[in-house]
Amino acid sequence: MIPATMLRGLWxxxxxxxxxxxxxxxxxxxxxxxxxxxxxxxxxxxxxxxTVIFSQVxxxxxxxxxxxxxxxxYAYSIWLCAGILTxxxxxxxxxxxxxxxxxxxxxxxxxxxxxxxxPLIVVLNAxxxxxxxxxxxxxxxxxxxxxxxxVFFTLLPVLALQTLLAxxxxxxxxxxxxxxxxxxxxxxxxxxxWFWLTPIVYPASILPAEVRPLLDWNPMAHVIRAWQDxxxxxxxxxxxxxxxxxxxALLLCAFGLRLFRxxxxxxxxxx
Amino acid sequence: xxxxxxxGLGKAYRQYPTRWxxxxxxxxxxxxxRHTLKWVLQDIxxxxxxGEAVGLIGINGAGKSTLLxxxxxxxxxxxxxxxxxxxxxALLELxxxxxPDFTGRQNAFMAGQLLGMTVEEIAALMPDIEAFAEIGDYxxxxxxxxxxxxxxxxxxxxxxxxxxxxxxxxxALSVGDAYFQHKSxxxxxxxxxxxxxxxxxxxxxxxxxxxxxxxxxxxxxxxAREGAPEEIMDxxxxxxxxxxxxxxxxxxxLNETREGKLQTIxxxxxxxxxxxxxxxxxxxxxxxxxxxxxxxxxxTVRAHAPIPRMVLGYMIKDRLGQPMYGTNxxxxxxxxxxxxxxxxxxxxxAFPMNLGPGSYSVATAIVSTDTHLVNNYEWRDLALVFTVVxxxxxxxxxxxxxxxxxxxxxxxxxx
Numbered sequence: 161m162i163p164a165t166m167l168r169g170l171w172x173x174x175x176x177x178x179x180x181x182x183x184x185x186x187x188x189x190x191x192x193x194x195x196x197x198x199x200x201x202x203x204x205x206x207x208x209x210x211t212v213i214f215s216q217v218x219x220x221x222x223x224x225x226x227x228x229x230x231x232x233x234y235a236y237s238i239w240l241c242a243g244i245l246t247x248x249x250x251x252x253x254x255x256x257x258x259x260x261x262x263x264x265x266x267x268x269x270x271x272x273x274x275x276x277x278x279p280l281i282v283v284l285n286a287x288x289x290x291x292x293x294x295x296x297x298x299x300x301x302x303x304x305x306x307x308x309x310x311v312f313f314t315l316l317p318v319l320a321l322q323t324l325l326a327x328x329x330x331x332x333x334x335x336x337x338x339x340x341x342x343x344x345x346x347x348x349x350x351x352x353x354w355f356w357l358t359p360i361v362y363p364a365s366i367l368p369a370e371v372r373p374l375l376d377w378n379p380m381a382h383v384i385r386a387w388q389d390x391x392x393x394x395x396x397x398x399x400x401x402x403x404x405x406x407x408x409a410l411l412l413c414a415f416g417l418r419l420f421r422x423x424x425x426x427x428x429x430x431x
Numbered sequence: 432x433x434x435x436x437x438x439g440l441g442k443a444y445r446q447y448p449t450r451w452x453x454x455x456x457x458x459x460x461x462x463x464x465r466h467t468l469k470w471v472l473q474d475i476x477x478x479x480x481x482g483e484a485v486g487l488i489g490i491n492g493a494g495k496s497t498l499l500x501x502x503x504x505x506x507x508x509x510x511x512x513x514x515x516x517x518x519x520x521a522l523l524e525l526x527x528x529x530x531p532d533f534t535g536r537q538n539a540f541m542a543g544q545l546l547g548m549t550v551e552e553i554a555a556l557m558p559d560i561e562a563f564a565e566i567g568d569y570x571x572x573x574x575x576x577x578x579x580x581x582x583x584x585x586x587x588x589x590x591x592x593x594x595x596x597x598x599x600x601x602x603a604l605s606v607g608d609a610y611f612q613h614k615s616x617x618x619x620x621x622x623x624x625x626x627x628x629x630x631x632x633x634x635x636x637x638x639x640x641x642x643x644x645x646x647x648x649x650x651x652x653x654x655a656r657e658g659a660p661e662e663i664m665d666x667x668x669x670x671x672x673x674x675x676x677x678x679x680x681x682x683x684x685l686n687e688t689r690e691g692k693l694q695t696i697x698x699x700x701x702x703x704x705x706x707x708x709x710x711x712x713x714x715x716x717x718x719x720x721x722x723x724x725x726x727x728x729x730x731t732v733r734a735h736a737p738i739p740r741m742v743l744g745y746m747i748k749d750r751l752g753q754p755m756y757g758t759n760x761x762x763x764x765x766x767x768x769x770x771x772x773x774x775x776x777x778x779x780x781a782f783p784m785n786l787g788p789g790s791y792s793v794a795t796a797i798v799s800t801d802t803h804l805v806n807n808y809e810w811r812d813l814a815l816v817f818t819v820v821x822x823x824x825x826x827x828x829x830x831x832x833x834x835x836x837x838x839x840x841x842x843x844x845x846x
Contacts, residue, residue, distance in 0.1 A: 172547050176544035179540060187533070271505065339453060
């Protein structure tokens with residue numbers, strides 16, 4: 161799907177890609193006294209807030225979760241983190257990809273380098289941030305004895321699928337945004353609606369029965385459910401439900417790449 | 432390695448009448464094109480042989496930067512193609528993408544990576560980069576505390592850390608202090624000696640004439656002329672004067688001199704040089720002059736129209752077109768007022784020929800003030816060519832005769 165010249169370009173500029181990821185990470189904290197500690201503190205604070213507010217203060221309990229189950233105490237916060245952390249990864253990739261060409265306009269206009277590096281940098285950065293916070297979350301799971309076991313590793317293909325979906329959408333939005341600057345604000349608003357139309361902070365079971373089938377049409381609902389299934393219930397994802405999402409992700413990526421390749425030249429003129 | 436072949440190159444930007452028309456063109460099936468093309472470059476074709484140095488000149492907006500961007504691959508051509516062999520380094524935007532919060536060293540790594548180098552390669556080159564940039568401890572300070580010159584030093588050092596087969600330079604050298612300018616220019620010369628092909632964009636006459644074998648003149652997005660740097664620079668200068676005097680009837684003409692060089696004449700023609708000659712001490716016309724001999728440059732100016740204020744200037748240039756000496760009657764505070772039509776004015780400039788051996792040319796300008804940009808009656812390059820030979824002096828180097836009286840003292844230190 162990706163032409164060989166693009167791959168060769170990426171390989172030749174691997175140093176630039178990795179360097180950019182490293183620098184972007186460093187630059188966020190390079191002037192802070194606590195430095196990289198902030199990259200741990202920020203997500204930690206988020207997990208604490210969700211756990212305290214939702215499970216303790218609001219007495220959140222998952223409908224159907226047995227009160228005497230070992231993870232009952234943390235069930236809601238685990239469920240919440242499973243959804244929010246992964247949604248954040250998805251949203252970060254889409255948001256950054258949507259603006260990547262415009263943000264790097266100077267570089268694109270002045271220096272000749274494989275442009276395909278930019279989406280890769282966005283994805284790697286988002287995955288790095290996600291890796292940190294999800295690593296912490298995993299430590300939390302292990303510490304509270306709620307680690308789901310071997311089924312945990314079925315999340316890797318889910319993660320890959322979700323990343324593909326995000327970059328497919330992000331790439332299309334990113335290219336279009338160069339030509340039609342309305343795309344950026346539109347995507348930002350659409351992502352907010354999408355967040356609330358996906359069962360992340362609320363369980364799907366509270367939705368009226370006639371609305372629930374509509375969720376099948378929301379690809380992110382399948383992805384988030386997979387994370388929740390594995391992390392809360394300890395069961396493998398519903399692969400059958402994810403298959404169409406995978407197909408969609410591949411189609412979006414293919415379309416995004418095609419759009420990118422056809423418009424890359426014109427994009428430089430437009431920036 | 433190192434050849435550049437540009438053929439049929441053209442670049443047009445798409446212009447849409449409204450924001451919606453692009454969308455319509457993209458999504459409506461079978462839609463007719465709604466954009467118009469604005470051509471900024473057309474029919475550009477030239478070859479640069481391996482190891483050759485070519486200068487590219489043209490006024491702002493002539494398309495020089497666009498052409499360089501097309502050659503380096505930053506933008507895609509609308510028509511035609513660019514073919515290059517070997518490693519290319521472009522000094523277009525030095526310091527692009529430098530991050531102010533990172534140190535010079537970190538930024539050097541990043542700049543190197545943008546050029547497609549790996550971390551190991553840059554690390555190996557780092558001692559050279561540091562030595563060339565000469566900014567000392569600042570290398571490990573964040574770039575935001577750098578002066579723009581220091582930033583430029585690091586950027587130049589990284590960009591030229593490896594000798595490329597093709598080096599493309601866009602006026603980048605006009606930044607930095609005189610010392611570093613010399614140093615960076617020396618590095619470019621060194622690359623040249625080692626066989627690097629050079630494509631140089633500059634308004635700096637000296638830069639073009641002292642490094643380039645050939646020059647290209649871009650005008651209005653087209654290749655206007657191609658030839659020896661001196662000839663192209665003369666033509667370019669005449670062209671600038673034309674722009675300034677656009678409302679006046681005038682033209683740039685080219686005459687061939689006896690030596691087969693192209694002589695550029697421009698201006699309104701209200702006054703012209705009717706005769707020019709170099710005279711020896713006996714008043715005889717000469718073309719070959721001995722070093723240090725007293726000579727007189729005699730210029731006869733004929734006024735074809737009433738000239739309210741007339742100034743004659745001349746410039747002696749060497750073989751490469753580098754100015755040796757120039758002055759005019761405005762600077763000498765001898766301008767003429769109210770010259771009548773049909774009047775002939777004979778100017779005599781007497782001076783000792785304190786130039787080194789070589790071939791020189793004289794350019795003349797008949798103007799009304801100090802420069803040729805206000806009223807350019809006539810500007811004539813290569814109006815006269817003469818040769819200086821060393822017949823009576825001991826051998827010396829250089830293009831100026833600065834004969835010293837020598838005093839040497841030997842002092843014996845007694846304990």
